[in-house]
Amino acid sequence: MARIRAQFQDYIHELQDEICSAMEQVDGKAKFQEDHWKRPGGGGGRSRVLQKGGLLEKAGVSTSVVHGPMPESLKEKMNTEGQDFFACGLSLVIHPESPLIPTVHANYRYFEMYDEEGRQLDGWFGGGTDLTPYYLDEADARHFHNCQKEHAEPHGTELYPAYKKQCDEYFWNHHRGEARGIGGTFYDYRKADEERQLEDWMAFNMDMGRSFLPGYLPIVEKHAGESYSEEQRYWQELRRGRYVEFNLVHDRGTLFGLQTKGRTESILMSLPPRVRWDYNYQPPEGSPEQELVAVLQNPRPWADE
Amino acid sequence: MARIRAQFQDYIHELQDEICSAMEQVDGKAKFQEDHWKRPGGGGGRSRVLQKGGLLEKAGVSTSVVHGPMPESLKEKMNTEGQDFFACGLSLVIHPESPLIPTVHANYRYFEMYDEEGRQLDGWFGGGTDLTPYYLDEADARHFHNCQKEHAEPHGTELYPAYKKQCDEYFWNHHRGEARGIGGTFYDYRKADEERQLEDWMAFNMDMGRSFLPGYLPIVEKHAGESYSEEQRYWQELRRGRYVEFNLVHDRGTLFGLQTKGRTESILMSLPPRVRWDYNYQPPEGSPEQELVAVLQNPRPWADE
Numbered sequence: 001m002a003r004i005r006a007q008f009q010d011y012i013h014e015l016q017d018e019i020c021s022a023m024e025q026v027d028g029k030a031k032f033q034e035d036h037w038k039r040p041g042g043g044g045g046r047s048r049v050l051q052k053g054g055l056l057e058k059a060g061v062s063t064s065v066v067h068g069p070m071p072e073s074l075k076e077k078m079n080t081e082g083q084d085f086f087a088c089g090l091s092l093v094i095h096p097e098s099p100l101i102p103t104v105h106a107n108y109r110y111f112e113m114y115d116e117e118g119r120q121l122d123g124w125f126g127g128g129t130d131l132t133p134y135y136l137d138e139a140d141a142r143h144f145h146n147c148q149k150e151h152a153e154p155h156g157t158e159l160y161p162a163y164k165k166q167c168d169e170y171f172w173n174h175h176r177g178e179a180r181g182i183g184g185t186f187y188d189y190r191k192a193d194e195e196r197q198l199e200d201w202m203a204f205n206m207d208m209g210r211s212f213l214p215g216y217l218p219i220v221e222k223h224a225g226e227s228y229s230e231e232q233r234y235w236q237e238l239r240r241g242r243y244v245e246f247n248l249v250h251d252r253g254t255l256f257g258l259q260t261k262g263r264t265e266s267i268l269m270s271l272p273p274r275v276r277w278d279y280n281y282q283p284p285e286g287s288p289e290q291e292l293v294a295v296l297q298n299p300r301p302w303a304d305e
Numbered sequence: 306m307a308r309i310r311a312q313f314q315d316y317i318h319e320l321q322d323e324i325c326s327a328m329e330q331v332d333g334k335a336k337f338q339e340d341h342w343k344r345p346g347g348g349g350g351r352s353r354v355l356q357k358g359g360l361l362e363k364a365g366v367s368t369s370v371v372h373g374p375m376p377e378s379l380k381e382k383m384n385t386e387g388q389d390f391f392a393c394g395l396s397l398v399i400h401p402e403s404p405l406i407p408t409v410h411a412n413y414r415y416f417e418m419y420d421e422e423g424r425q426l427d428g429w430f431g432g433g434t435d436l437t438p439y440y441l442d443e444a445d446a447r448h449f450h451n452c453q454k455e456h457a458e459p460h461g462t463e464l465y466p467a468y469k470k471q472c473d474e475y476f477w478n479h480h481r482g483e484a485r486g487i488g489g490t491f492y493d494y495r496k497a498d499e500e501r502q503l504e505d506w507m508a509f510n511m512d513m514g515r516s517f518l519p520g521y522l523p524i525v526e527k528h529a530g531e532s533y534s535e536e537q538r539y540w541q542e543l544r545r546g547r548y549v550e551f552n553l554v555h556d557r558g559t560l561f562g563l564q565t566k567g568r569t570e571s572i573l574m575s576l577p578p579r580v581r582w583d584y585n586y587q588p589p590e591g592s593p594e595q596e597l598v599a600v601l602q603n604p605r606p607w608a609d610e
Contacts, residue, residue, distance in 0.1 A: 035585070049584040060584065175563045175572075241576070248553035249563070258480045258554070267480075271546070271582040278578065279354040279365065280340070280570040 004123070005086060008110045008202055012063045012090040013046075015108070015209050019092065020048055020061050022213050026220055029054030032061065037263045042068030047266040051273070055224055057097040060269035063090045066260065070113070073259045082113035082121050089127075090209070091253070093270040094216075099236030100223040102133035102140065102181070103243065104216050105270070107253060108209045110202070123198055125205045126188035129212055130167055131219075132181030132243060134236040136292045140219045141182050145302035148185045151211035155204040156195075160303065163187045168299040173246050178296040180246045184215075235289050238281055240272035247271065309428070310391060313415045313507055317368045317395040318351075320413070320514050324397065325353055325366050327518050331525055334359030337366065342568045347373030352571040356578070360529055362402040365574035368395045371565065375418070378564045387418035387426050394432075395514065396558070398575040399521075404541030405528040407438035407445065407486070408548065409521050410575070412558060413514045415507075428503055430510045431493035434517055435472055436524075437486030437548060439541040441597045445524045446487050450607035453490045456516035460509040461500075465608065468492045473604040478551050483601040485551045489520075540594050543586055545577035552576065 020032045030053030038044040045064030050056055067086040075082070089109030096103070106129035113122045131144050145164065152160040167186035172179055185208065190201040247254050247270055257267035283289030325337045335358030343349040350369030355361055372391040380387070394414030401408070411434035418427045436449050450469065457465040472491035477484055490513065495506040552559050552575055562572035588594030 051584060058582075058584070175569045237579075244549060244580075245553060245573070248550060264480045265585045268550070268582065269584050273582060274542075275549075275580045275582070276578060277363075277573065277576040277580070279356060279363070279574050 004198060004202055005088070005110070005112065008125075008205075009065055009088050011206055011209070012088060012108060015090055015212075016046070016048065016061055016063050019213060020050075022217060023050065023056065023059055023061070023094065026217060026224070027053040027056045027059075030056065032059075035266075037266060039064075039066050039068075039263070040261060041071075042066060045263065045266055047263070047269065049269055053097075055096055055098070055101070055220065057095050058269075058273040059092070059094040060266075061090070061092040061094075062266055062269065064088065064262065064266070066262070071260050074256070077259075080113065080121075081115070083116045084114040084118065086112040086114075091270075092212075095240070095272045096220065098223060098226065098228055099134040099232040100226050100228050101220055102131045103240075103272070104131055105129065106209075106212050108205055110205075123191065124188070125190040125198075125201045127205050127208055128163060128167055128184060128186035129208070129215065130171055130181055130184035130186065131216075132239075133292065134239050135232070135288050136182070136295055137219075137223075140222070141302045142304070143218065144182075144184060144215050146304055147211050147215035148208075149303040151207045152185065152204070155200070155207065159187075159204070160185065164301075164303070171246065172250075173242060174250065176242060176245070178242075178293065179299050180243060180296075182295065182302065183299060234276070235283070237272075237274055237276040238278060239292075240275045241277045244271055244275055309503060309507055310393070310415070310417065313430075313510075314370055314393050316511055316514070317393060317413060320395055320517075321351070321353065321366055321368050324518060325355075327522060328355065328361065328364055328366070328399065331522060331529070332358040332361045332364075335361070337364075340571075342571065344369075344371050344373075344568070345566060346376075347371060350568065350571055352568070352574065354574055358402075360401055360403070360406070360525065362400050363574075363578040364397070364399040365571075366395070366397040366399075367571055367574065369393065369567070369571070371567070376565050379561070382564075385418065385426075386420070388421045389419040389423065391417040391419075396575075397517075400545070400577045401525065403528060403531065403533055404439040404537040405531050405533050406525055407436045408545075408577070409436055410434065411514075411517050413510055415510075428496065429493070430495040430503075430506045432510050432513055433468060433472055433489060433491035434513070434520065435476055435486055435489035435491065436521075437544075438597065439544050440537070440593050441487070441600055442524075442528075445527070446607045447609070448523065449487075449489060449520050451609055452516050452520035453513070454608040456512045457490065457509070460505070460512065464492075464509070465490065469606075469608070476551065477555075478547060479555065481547060481550070483547075483598065484604050485548060485601075487600065487607065488604060539581070540588070542577075542579055542581040543583060544597075545580045546582045549576055549580055 032048040035047045043066035047062040050059045065088040108127035149160040163185040167183040192198040337353040337355045340352045348371035352367040355364045370393040413432035454465040468490035472488040475491045497503040
């Protein structure tokens with residue numbers, strides 16, 4: 001298992017380099033600033049953040065490799081006898097300045113758990129990526145989902161449909177009765193079973209990580225030159241409020257980070273740079289803003305059959 | 306007990322009228338918009354919000370009177386056999402536009418719980434108010450705390466010191482290692498005991514509600530005419546991000562509202578109108594911004610001895 005750990009760790013660092021370099025290129029102005037941090041309980045991370053760019057208002061692409069004794073809160077929550085853990089992953093959120101370019105999130109992770117004598121009890125992969133547009137562009141939605149489907153398919157045709165559904169379920173803002181965005185894929189606890197070895201899940205997770213740039217970059221490039229109004233920007237800032245609500249109220253990843261005493265600034269780098277909350281704002285009937293909300297309230301299929 | 310319920314209910318509605326009218330007067334431009342809402346499980350509320358005023362960017366002063374079967378999530382959390390509940394309260398948050406005027410929050414509430422046959426099992430009061438400045442003005446802090454102390458004192462000299470301490474503990478942003486603001490008072494589960502009847506706690510809570518306007522209004526009036534810079538406004542928006550973090554991650558009142566299926570827009574009207582999250586922003590050493598943070602990290606006594 002030490003081999004899997006080492007291999008996936010190398011992979012996320014390479015993926016981080018590749019994604020940061022592509023995002024700097026498309027931004028054309030700002031560069032990622034890197035911070036290394038150490039976790040008191042063991043391990044640490046490499047946070048990279050680009051702010052106030054030409055196209056990207058705030059982008060965080062971070063990796064972390066943490067380990068040590070399981071925090072009590074985590075033991076209780078997982079209902080486990082595991083004493084120590086290891087977790088590594090890449091996590092990214094990109095907030096473009098233009099309301100015509102969607103926000104995107106992706107995460108690819110590996111988790112291991114050990115008993116008192118350091119024997120491995122369990123190991124699993126998780127991950128996924130999802131798109132949060134401020135205006136619905138159906139071609140973008142189809143492209144993003146088809147890209148997920150194509151990368152998942154070599155590993156089993158049942159995977160994309162199952163993880164598309166889980167994504168819609170997971171990124172659900174319960175208190176609003178609407179999805180955070182138009183989804184993508186989400187999967188967790190992918191362990192060795194009758195059909196697949198842990199190595200197979202690693203290969204799957206790596207391919208899903210490779211889907212990120214071809215899924216998102218063409219969407220950024222397509223809308224990069226489009227002009228937008230102050231009203232569209234206002235709407236984007238209001239919708240970013242829903243993004244904050246999801247991340248702080250419902251997101252297990254954020255909670256896991258705060259509970260395991262991760263670095264707060266690295267965990268919360270996912271939050272959008274400028275946000276608004278107006279009381280009870282309702283977009284006009286028949287407006288593009290209202291059309292987006294209707295789709296978020298009733299998630300649709302997007303990939304080709 | 307039906308008498309206490311009725312009396313406190315009337316009180317919060319009168320207090321709502323009084324506070325709204327005083328805040329409209331000091332704002333000088335905008336008016337509160339009122340929404341009545343019904344809760345599916347029983348009861349409802351009267352939300353009043355003023356937005357984009359002359360002085361107040363967003364102010365919510367709401368009352369709610371809700372009752373019905375205890376939601377399962379609440380039963381588990383309270384570890385109770387209560388079957389039905391009744392809760393009423395006034396809740397307010399005021400976000401002035403100027404970074405030189407502090408944000409303020411107050412809440413005064415009463416809760417009852419009943420068994421299967423409708424017999425009352427329990428009843429208690431809770432409440433308090435706390436101040437969140439963006440720049441520390443020591444005279445403001447002393448005035449606000451002294452006002453709390455003076456209103457609490459006739460009910461027992463031990464109350465203000467105990468509830469000042471609880472306020473510092475409650476409004477603590479654990480993941481940041483700092484207080485939300487410079488405190489005030491916070492108390493909960495104030496039930497009949499050897500020293501005080503439930504009626505005594507009601508009288509106390511009513512007096513604390515009456516402390517709000519004399520505590521806050523003079524601070525608003527003092528800073529209303531002061532000009533401020535873009536940089537000070539920027540700092541205010543960043544600090545408002547911490548306010549959002551506290552309310553969505555740690556605040557029991559917000560959680561209670563969302564769990565009991567309260568009206569989301571009324572619960573989240575506490576969130577500031579414009580907010581920023583920059584990655585890892587650190588105010589310069591020795592700046593007024595840094596001075597505020599130092600006080601938030603180490604809460605101080607403010608009332609006169």
